[in-house]
Every structure is written in C-alpha cells, then in structure tokens.
Amino acid sequence: MRYLKLICFVSAVFIATATNAIESPSLDLGKSLFEATELGTKQRSCATCHAEGKGLEMISDFSDQELKDIVNACIRDALDGKMLAIDSQEMDALTGYIRSFQKAD
C-alpha cells in the first residue's frame, strides 16, 4: 500500500512536469506579455483594457493572421509600443494566450 502511494505520487509529479514542459512555457509567456506594461510606453498593458478577456470573447471569428494584425494594431495604437514580428515566439505566445478568452462558436 505504501509503495502504491509512492508510485502514484511519483507518477503525478512526472505527469505534472511533462505537461508543464509541453504547454505552459508559451501560455506563461503569453500571460506575462498580456500583463506587461513594457510592451508599450504608456504604463498600460493589454490587461488594462481587456481585464479577464473583456472584449476578446469574439476573436474566434479571426484567423491567426488577422488576430496577429489586430494585436499589433493595439500594441501600436493603444499601448504606443513597438509592434511584434508576426512570426515571433512572443506574438505566438500572446495570441495563443488570448485565444483562451474566446468563446467557442
């Protein structure tokens, strides 16, 4: 019985670590970028205006390409920041993260 518990614990840790390695880094990066005032020059982040995904419920209507262009428009106009390269890891992470706010259609 004691061994069984140990095996369960070890497997749980293993699974947690493995899942983390696959999914989390980019979602974590996306979340940090979403909350980062460093993306712009106005002491604002995406979260200032889109707290808890406000206004981002309908983004399932957009393709990834369209979404990236819109995100860049918000970085440029709303944050007064420097746009991200379309194929950058940061852009992928940020758009991936905000997809988590979209409602299924």
Ligand code: HEC
């Ligand atoms: C100063 C406030 C403000 C900030 C900061 C801001 N946005 Fe926006 N965002 C808006 C407004 C206003 C709209 C247009 C809303 C509309 O038309 O419904 C919008 C629209 C969007 C849309 C399109 C939503 C849709 O369904 O049409 C996306 C995606 C988006 N913003 C992402 C971001 C991201 C990512 C950031 C951070 C890089 C960001 N926004 C920062 C105000 C802001």
